[in-house]
Amino acid sequence: MMNQTAIFVDAGFLLSLGGHRAAGTTLRSAFTTHYESLIRGIVQTVKKNTGLNNLRVYWYDASKDGLFAEQHKRIGLIPGVKVRLGRISYNGEQKGVDLRLALDLVGVARNGAASVAYLISGDDDLTEAVEEAQDLGMKVILLGISREGSRLGVASVAENLALTADAIETLPDHLLDSSFTRVLEWDRDHAEQSAAIASAGTAKRPTPVAKLVMPTPAVMAQKLQPSRLDHAEGHSEVVYSSTVERSGYQGHTAYEQKELLVAEEIGAKVAQSWLASTTQGEVLELMADRPQLPTEIDRTLLKDCAQVLGEWKTDQQSIRRTLRGSFWKYLEQLM
Structure with missing residues (x-):
């Protein structure tokens, strides 16, 4: 197994938490996300914590009919980033995002492409995929946003997922503050x-x-x-x-x-x-x-x-x- 990291980002989860922190709401029109600096900061944080090089960043989001919007094209052109899209259902729910993430996580572990996975998500549905990746020899670390007073120390993470992960680490406050900007007055x-x-x-x-x-x-x-x-x-x-x-x-x-x-x-x-x-x-x-x-x-x-x-x-x-x-x-x- 290659001694390097791979980063898996549930964009809906990260943008909701970061936007709420900056603007007090998850309404995407209420804040601006500086994607290049955000992704670069995530990679640098992982590098600092592990000392390992990163295979790539897998970025998971949803769009109408699963097609690339201009935002997704912009993110996909960032070096070392792979954008994977699910679709948005009629009632506005994400479909296929968790499945894509789970398959990629297990696939990277099975191929021995990375020894440590950093997961930015809080979805309980990913618990089984995390366990499968661990059984294949990969360490899986949750990378979240700190929340004072939370029993887990991070915001909006399912307890089962937290208990399954090998460790929980947090993104620096200064990275979040610089990456999300309130735009509505x-x-x-x-x-x-x-x-x-x-x-x-x-x-x-x-x-x-x-x-x-x-x-x-x-x-x-x-x-x-x-x-x-x-x-x-x-x-x-x-x-x-x-x-x-x-x-x-x-x-x-x-x-x-x-x-x-x-x-x-x-x-x-x-x-x-x-x-x-x-x-x-x-x-x-x-x-x-x-x-x-x-x-x-x-x-x-x-x-x-x-x-x-x-x-x-x-x-x-x-x-x-x-x-x-x-x-x-x-x-x-x-x-």
Whole structure:
């Protein structure tokens, strides 16, 4: 077996975590990714940790019909990078990405092309592939993003995958800070114009633009101050808590009410980020399809909530209803 490394990157996983860190949301239009410096930094981090040369970086993403977009072509032209694409299904889910990664991981191990694999992913579905690669003599190390208060020390990694890996290491904070940049800023004029057009194009009550009362960035920042919720296991996760008085959620325990408040604030924050970059035509289309949300927005709501409350919490229907309801409620405030 060649004494060198191979790096396997689940792009959806990495971009979601990096984007959320920079912009507070996984909505891809809310941040810019500097791919060349990010990939170069990952390779340098692995080289520093192992002292070994790297075979190549395998970059896994999804696209419509599994075809290369301009972004994927750009990444594929980076020396030492192999782009592998799955496809995006009708409901916006990635298909075939995990399978491609698993097959490549096992294939590299079986061919003896690398002795150490660095895996940037958190998906539990990769556990069996990691075990197979290990049985073939390869060491598999998870390379994640650190999260204070997490029992595993990294963000959004399935426990089974973490227990199976040979070790867990983290990407440097300075690499993430330089590779992901927030690009959206709140634009009151833009939001008011979009809201006015949408209001005029629907049967909803018209509200003069001059009377719109918009939350400023300072108010939103105050509403989204981080606090801590203690988990049953005895550790804490950073979540968002509101300073605004609310009527509460009937029929829920105190802890469930806190989770619903967090979901409510995430829904509003995604709405704000989306409205900051959208066109007036897109607002009209969105309002016309109500209550149906576009796949990208719905997926962003669930991903952002998973970053704060954990993946399994987003499966709860009360959380999903609150996320979507809060998104619409935020837009209604502008009408």
